[in-house]
Amino acid sequence: MKVLQSISLKKVMQYAKPYQSRLYMVVVFAVTLSVFAALRPYLLKQTIDAYLKVHDKEGLLYYIGLMAAVLTLEVASQFYFTYWASWLGQDIVKDIREKLFRHITKFRMKYFDLEPVGKLVTRSVTDIESIASIFSQGLFMIVSDLMKMVVVLGIMFYMNWKLSCIVVLGMPILVYATRVFQQKMKVAFEEVRNQVAALNTFVQERVTGMKIVQLFNREEIELEKFKEINSLHNKAWLKNILYNSIFFPIADILSSLTLGLVVWYGGWNIMNGDTMTSFGDLFAYTMLISMLFNPLRQIADKFNVMQMGIIAAERVFEVLDKDELIQDSGAIVAGHFKGDIEFKDVRFSYIKGEEVLKGINLKVKAGETIAIVGATGAGKSTIINLLNRFYEIDSGSIIVDGSNINEFDLDSLRRQIAIVLQDVFLFADTISNNITLNNPDISREDVIAAAQKIGAHDFIMSLPNGYDYNVKERGVMLSSGQRQLIAFLRAYVSNPSILILDEATSSIDTYSEELIQKATETITKGRTSIVIAHRLATVINADKIIVMDKGQIVEEGKHYELISKAEGYYKNLYESQFAVENN
Incomplete structure (x- = not known):
C-alpha cells in the first residue's frame, strides 16, 4: 500500500x-x-x-x-x-x-x-x-x-x-x-x-x-x-x-x-x-x-x-491506467462513403463464451434500405454497435466500401455513421445545441432548413424561445415523439453516409409516428440505411428485410417474398403481430 x-x-x-x-x-x-x-x-x-x-x-x-x-x-x-x-x-x-x-x-x-x-x-x-x-x-x-x-x-x-x-x-x-x-x-x-x-x-x-x-x-x-x-x-x-x-x-x-x-x-x-x-x-x-x-x-x-x-x-x-480504450490504429481517414457494407462470418460475445452473434454474413448495397427484425435478444442492436466499433468483434470482419472498419480512423468512421436510437438522450441545453451538438460547422440556417424539410419546424417554433428552448435534463420538457424528431434532426444535419434507425418508432403516438415516417423517408433518401424495427408494418417497403433469431440470420428478402413462405419465421412473426394489433 x-x-x-x-x-x-x-x-x-x-x-x-x-x-x-x-x-x-x-x-x-x-x-x-x-x-x-x-x-x-x-x-x-x-x-x-x-x-x-x-x-x-x-x-x-x-x-x-x-x-x-x-x-x-x-x-x-x-x-x-x-x-x-x-x-x-x-x-x-x-x-x-x-x-x-x-x-x-x-x-x-x-x-x-x-x-x-x-x-x-x-x-x-x-x-x-x-x-x-x-x-x-x-x-x-x-x-x-x-x-x-x-x-x-x-x-x-x-x-x-x-x-x-x-x-x-x-x-x-x-x-x-x-x-x-x-x-x-x-x-x-x-x-x-x-x-x-x-x-x-x-x-x-x-x-x-x-x-x-x-x-x-x-x-x-x-x-x-x-x-x-x-x-x-x-x-x-x-x-x-x-x-x-x-x-x-x-x-x-x-x-x-x-x-x-x-x-x-x-x-x-x-x-x-x-x-x-x-x-x-x-x-x-x-x-x-x-x-x-x-x-x-x-x-x-x-x-x-x-x-x-x-x-x-x-x-x-x-x-x-485502465486499458479499456478502443483500438484506433486505422490510417484511412473516411471520406463520404458510398455505403457498401458487408459482414463476413462475424462472431461476437459480450461475455466470453456466450456468443450473441453466431457467424453473421450480411451484404448491404450502397443506397439500399434494409430492415433487421426479430425477437428481443436476437442480436439486432448488436450489429449496429459493432458497425460503429462500440465493441470489438471476436472473429470475422466488417467491411465498408471495400475496407475493414479497423483500418479507418475511428473519429472519421463515426462521422460517416448516424444513429437514431429508441431511447433518445438529450442534454440539458437548447434544442439547437442538442441538434448540432455544438458543431461549429452546422449553422442555425442549416438546422432550420433541415427541420422544415423533415417536418419538425412547426413544433419547435411552438415552444417558448423556439430553437433556444432549454429541454432540461434528458429532454424531460418534450414528449417522446418530439425527442425522437430532435434525434432525427441531429442525424440529418450531420449528413451521414450511413444511417441507422434503432427501434425509432416503437414507443410513440400515432401523430408523432406519421411525422417520423415522413422524416424517415426524407432522411434515408439517397443513403445506405439500416432500420431495426419491432413493428413490422414500418419496414414493409424496405429493399431487403433481414430476419434474425438467436444471433443468426434465419431469413432475408423483400416483404412479399418472406410473407409468401409457408411456415416462414417472418410470416409467423408478421401474422402474430398483425393479429395482436387488430384485437
Whole structure:
C-alpha cells in the first residue's frame, strides 16, 4: 500500500512539470516563512534581555520596529506561499481532470456496461478535488512546517541548550502518537472514500430512475436501503472523529507539560543565579514551544489531508491506467462513403463464451434500405454497435466500401455513421445545441432548413424561445415523439453516409409516428440505411428485410417474398403481430 501511495504521489507530481517556476516559488516562500516565523521569538528575547531589562527606550523602539518588519515579511510570505501552492494545485487538478474526461470518452462501451456511473462521477469530481488538497493543505504545508520546526530547534539550541533538551524529551512521544494516528486515519479515510462512492452510485441511480421508484411504490424500500448505506458512511466518518478526538488532546497535553517543565526549570535556574538562563529565554520559549509542537500536531492533520488526496489519486489513476480504450490504429481517414457494407462470418460475445452473434454474413448495397427484425435478444442492436466499433468483434470482419472498419480512423468512421436510437438522450441545453451538438460547422440556417424539410419546424417554433428552448435534463420538457424528431434532426444535419434507425418508432403516438415516417423517408433518401424495427408494418417497403433469431440470420428478402413462405419465421412473426394489433 505504501508503495502504491508513493507511486501515486510521484504520478501527481509529474503534472507539476509544466509549472516548475511556480513550484520553485512555493519552496522559496516556504523557506522565508520558516525563517521569519522562527526569528520573532529570538528578537523578543533580545528585546527583553538587552533593552527592556536595562530600560533602553531607543533600543526597545528599534527592536519593536524590527519585529514589526519581520512580522510583515512573515505575513507576506504566508500569503504568497498559500496562494501559489493553492494555485499550483488547482492547475494540476485541472490538467488531471481534463485528461481523465478525455480518457473516459475513449473507453469501450463494455467498460460502461460494467462500471457504475456514480463511481465514475466520484472519480471525476470528488476524488479530483481531493487531489488539489495535496498541494493546498497537504504536501507543501508539511514541508513548510518541517522547515519551521528545524529552524525553531536550531534557534532553541543556539539560545539555551539545557531548556532545549527538556523540550526535545517530550517530542518522541508526540512523534509516536502522530505516527499511530496517521496509520489509523489512513484506514479510516479509505473506508470513507469507499462509502462516498457507494453513496454517490446509489443516489445517482435512484434519482435517474425516480419514475420507476414512484411508479412501483418503492419509496420506503429505497429509503431503507439508503439508510443502510448512509449509516455505513456515517460510521466511517465517526472513526475519523474518534481518532481526532483522541489525538489532539494528547498533543495539547504534551505541549502544555513541556511548557510547564521549561518554565519551572528555567525559573528555578534564574532564582539560583544561573546566568545561562534569562527572562528573555523564558518569554521566547513560550512562543518557540508552541511553534514547535503546533506544526507537529498539525502535521498529523495535514498528513491525513494528504493521505486522503493520495488515496483519491490512486482511485483516479486506477481509471487513467485502465486499458479499456478502443483500438484506433486505422490510417484511412473516411471520406463520404458510398455505403457498401458487408459482414463476413462475424462472431461476437459480450461475455466470453456466450456468443450473441453466431457467424453473421450480411451484404448491404450502397443506397439500399434494409430492415433487421426479430425477437428481443436476437442480436439486432448488436450489429449496429459493432458497425460503429462500440465493441470489438471476436472473429470475422466488417467491411465498408471495400475496407475493414479497423483500418479507418475511428473519429472519421463515426462521422460517416448516424444513429437514431429508441431511447433518445438529450442534454440539458437548447434544442439547437442538442441538434448540432455544438458543431461549429452546422449553422442555425442549416438546422432550420433541415427541420422544415423533415417536418419538425412547426413544433419547435411552438415552444417558448423556439430553437433556444432549454429541454432540461434528458429532454424531460418534450414528449417522446418530439425527442425522437430532435434525434432525427441531429442525424440529418450531420449528413451521414450511413444511417441507422434503432427501434425509432416503437414507443410513440400515432401523430408523432406519421411525422417520423415522413422524416424517415426524407432522411434515408439517397443513403445506405439500416432500420431495426419491432413493428413490422414500418419496414414493409424496405429493399431487403433481414430476419434474425438467436444471433443468426434465419431469413432475408423483400416483404412479399418472406410473407409468401409457408411456415416462414417472418410470416409467423408478421401474422402474430398483425393479429395482436387488430384485437
